[in-house]
Amino acid sequence: MKRPSTSALPSPKFRKQAPVDDYKVAAASSKPKTSTPASSGPKSILRKPLRPESSSTHAASSTASTSASSSKAKGSISGAAILKANTQANSTAGSKGSAASGASGRKPKGVLKQPVMASRGDVTGGMGKKRRAKVEREEVNSGDDSSSDNDGEDERESDQEDDEDEDEDGMPTATPGKKTSKKHTEENMAEAMSKILGSTLRKADASQPILARSRGAERKIEEAKIETKARKAITIEKRRLANKDRVKPEYTGMEYEKKLRKVATRGVVQLFNAIKAQQKATDDLTEKARPITTNDKDKVASLSKASFLDLLKSGTKSHTPVTAAATSLEQISKYNKYLNAFVDVADYDVIRSQAEDATRRWEKGQPKSPLDGTIIGYKMNFCTEELRSTCSSSMLENFQAPYTATAVELLRQAGAITGGKANMDEFGMGSHNVFSAAGVTRNPFGIVNCPTEELDTAEGRSPGGSSGGSAAAVASNMCFAALGSDTGGSVRLPASYCGVVGFKPSYGRISRWGLVAYASSLDTVGTLTKTVNDAEIVYNLISKEDPKDSTCLTQRQRDHIAQGITSVEQSEESRNTGKPLSGVRIGVPQEFNIEELSPSTKSLWRKGILALKDAGATVVPISIPNTRLAVGAYLTLATAEASSNLQRYDGIRYGHQSDEKDEKDSLYYHTRSEGFGKEVRRRILLGTYVLTSGSFDNFFLRAQKIRQTIRKDFDNVFARPNMITGSLPGEDDPERVHALLAPVAVTTAPKLEDVLGDHIDPINAYMDDIFTIPASLAGLPAMSVPFGNCANDGFPMGLQVIGQYGDEEMVFKVGRVVEEKGQAYRR
């Protein structure tokens, strides 16, 4: 009964923003009673279905279009309709759900009050696929927590999402004579508004338990309308307040900036509500909520296990390259089909024989390097002679590079064994590894160590991107370490989501020769490892001058930079306390404390600060005033460079070539339309626009200036000089710091369906990188170190350490402390 009512709800926002969805809805509605193939609609991004058999997972979410099928999938749930209405976004929310949660073995969580939003469940029902900005989640949480009528809620969102989708699909037909018209009457607009807000709810942060329930949908519509009005009023008021307090950005010219501010304003309102609803709960959430089961704990342990290297060193016969390789291969064969971390895996026999060789060298005591015999994965955009280098794009689907990237070559010379080529967002463009021609990668957390029978249905979370495959491979022990590339956070974000260490050195430290370019002035080779020590070892091996890359630092320049770094911090009287960070000043960038930051992230950050204080560091609040402008500037520059770098893919010398090749122009048109994915096309368009002669001054040059300003902002707060820009040292200035501590991401890994599909607002999606972009723009070394798990969903989160240009040493030093303290918090 619920379904008809939900279906009555038009979703004008959908239609307005993504006409594709209209089409999809219509198509789906034509056969509402049958299961559609798993890969229909926007999910067809999944070229390889992850779980072919399953009709109930999110990937196959459009499948279950009848209540019957969904209930079958869920088994224990009696009212599929209820599930449908329940647009719960959170796995841990499952804790609330009683019956259905048994299978997953997660503990139910205390029911939260949901006073306000109780009625909005179905309002949100149609919005299942809308990706909400994390920004919006806080508010949602507050509201959803209170909407407590979630009887029989299944803990697996995927299932619920199926139902949602089903609702959505079934909408037009299922509702007899309802307001299914897509015309934007005033009334509909009001509903739309409520939907937007509702979507916020439903889209709640994965880390927050949100329950939006509803029964009498029609009634709810009315309520929703009223609420909408109320909310509008609040919004206006809050916006006024917010604007009053907010410092007006100096630079307001760009479109992105406007949009960003809009988002931010919305964020204030949401934060306001969130704080109201969660005032009590927030602070001690971490302590109270302990959603990770025993099973999960093991998982954490296994993921953070000491590196093989340590074991190798200890001389234990039971841990040699051979055993390590065996473990890796086992993990690969067991999980890769579910995770899709590696797109191409090297020949097992080759790996084994290389591991045997390495073992012999270790036994002789003559390893080529500390890494000898370890298995390394490479992101798909590294050119290697042995496997394909597709960049996860159809354009390069069968591209076999005739040469090997410098970084890969250096590792190979050090004895590293190539494990495979890891999945990524097409050409590095994306933050969740969903824009991949090789299919979506899933976050191993929540999948590894799952009972095999549940693997198919286990929750799909984003591994982060664009080096999602690399991070997932390391996190699931498929390899010792992996190389990724970081343009705006592409190594750090997945590292945070997957609970591994992601390190991006200073721009110019590692040669980019052989790394397929996305945005040349930002692209940096980065490492994904299990520990900070591993990161340092890998980094030291590949940080070499390379004449083939003109932007790679020469030895002379490295020496010059080193001169600026050697001025070590004074460890005063506190030296004798033996604290590792005595004398080190750590900066906390105030501007990173944005409205969108989830409380759990905030509390984690706070703990991180305390931990560093414990270790003897002095914590100094500092300011990077132009942080807000970074995302806009980044998008402008990155897309501009991308549009330029991707000009070469014309299908003439290599790569995909369209069959329709009559004339020159049509050859380009078809080849590039067919070869590039949606997100890549979008960014090429953006970048092309940015570079047109009419907008170059307004966009590109301004973005360059912002970049310069941000670089100066950083130079102003670091005690050590930036030897490139020639900033002045300020070792004695107590206000200037040696490293910064900041969050990596706004939330934990979002659910895949929240980041997948056509309905995603790209501007919101780009917000994922908001904390990682400033360091990228300034070319600074930055590292994401796992630091505990989210209070609400148990997913890992990382903290980011940012150092002065060339000061990787300090980043490692602080990173080690964060890592160590983070271990404590995990337990």
Add this chain to the structure above:
Amino acid sequence: MMHPRIPHPALRRSLLAGRTLLTLTRPATTPIHSAVPLCLIRFRALTTTTGTGTAPAAEATPDVREWSPPPRHIINGRWQPIIGLEIHAQLKTTTKLFSDSKNIYNAPINTNVSLIDAAYPGTLPQLSKECVDLAVKTSLALDAHVYPMSSFDRKHYFYPDLPHGYQITQHYEPLAQNGKIVMTPLDGLDYSLTVGIEQLQLEQDTGKSLHDVYPGLTLLDLNRAGTGLMEIVTKPDMRSSQEAGILVKKLQTLLRAGSMRCDVNVSVHELGTPFGARCELKNLNSIKSVMDAIDAEIKRQIASYESNTPIVQETRGYDASTGKTFRIRSKESAPDYRYMPEPDLPRLILTQEEIHALQQSLPELPDARRGRIMEKYQLSVIEARTLMGEQDMVEYFESLVSTGLQAKSVISWTIHELLGRLNVRGISFSPKVVNAQQLGSIVESVDKGQISAKIGKSVLDLMIDGDARTADAIVQEKGWKQMGNHAELEALCDDMIARHPEHVAKIQGGNVNLLGFFIGQIMKDTKGRANPVVLSEILKSKVGLPSDVVFKAEDGARTTKKKKGGRDKS
């Protein structure tokens, strides 16, 4: 495959991450040293040419245009053409501009193509020091200001023979600016004219598209893709096709460049009114086509104005078969090249020391050299121009003179005899064909009277045909040594006089030209070995003529000799 390549030492990282573009003006006099190699001190003003935004920085730079010359080449009493050139000269370097591939003209198709040239994913450009040095030298030769810091930009368009989809060029911060070329009557102009050089920049060439070798297919030859080009943009200082033609010729001499491709901007305006809309004539590959196209375009524009049809800015081509220009595209349909700073290459930084060193290594510039050799060796303009028209010929000439030979005879032997003979045979001049020592030995023998000029020429012929010995050896072997013995010649003369008393009488009667007959006869008898000068002295004294008598048939005798010489040889 790929060999490690040593980057240009002057190529230093500018900023840590890509280049940053600041609108600061840099006084052109500020030296930027590389003592602090990583430190960016100042930026040149960056303004887009299309500049919709205001660019105060540009206004701050003083305009250094010199006085404009008085109007000239006025057509129909009121129209003045304004002409500017963009010249693309190929850099004759061993490798391409950004890769290690060889830069060889006419190599087999697609044999000099590296991964970089073919724009493979993940490859990065590596600037060649050789190309930079050559370009800097050219800039210095054109008296341009070489910037200590310049940068590269990408110019985007899609075309199959442009593998990257963009051409790396120097749009925003060119290598050098404000040069000049001076043309004088010595260059063939009736007056002196200074043409300003707006800027000089390095850029890549494209590959070649071969259309319809197989019907319907376009084939690509990427040998040329990525080779270095130097683009030289002049100021609109020219007023006629003649000026433009001489300028191109002069540049060719200066650059010693074989092929140059020119784009010409032509506009016409009525005296006293602002410049008219300009039309760009694309892809003119020879001096003749440049001049013809300019003339045709001027004619067209004036005709258009006179029929009250305004000229609109557009790009045109020139059809040599019809002698007319035709429209390629209008301003509206002009492509937007989306210029963007090249993020894969740091700024190019040249220290004052490096620039100075290149300045020192510059060869003598053509104008200076021409002045010098004309002065020092008393050469005519034509002789000087001819000498300088061939590579290494001035050096050849000077090395001969330096051995103590007479400049007059050396220039004659070099230009008329040697070069003339080479031209007849279709051989281009090179010091190796007849080396300086060989030619020197001829000149010396002739000057000393050891052999006659005629014999000398025969010897030269032999040398050109491959005889590598000196003149002495050849003369010795052939027995061509001149009869310099006075008594011997006297005997011959006496004999001849005795045999032809009637001619002697005629000479004494006033027909001095008959002396030539005697000389000719003796030369014939001696097979050219007699010294004609000595001979005429003796003859004159024998028949009782004063020694300063000039007899006309001497020339005739020479021609006879020449013919005979030819027969002798065969």
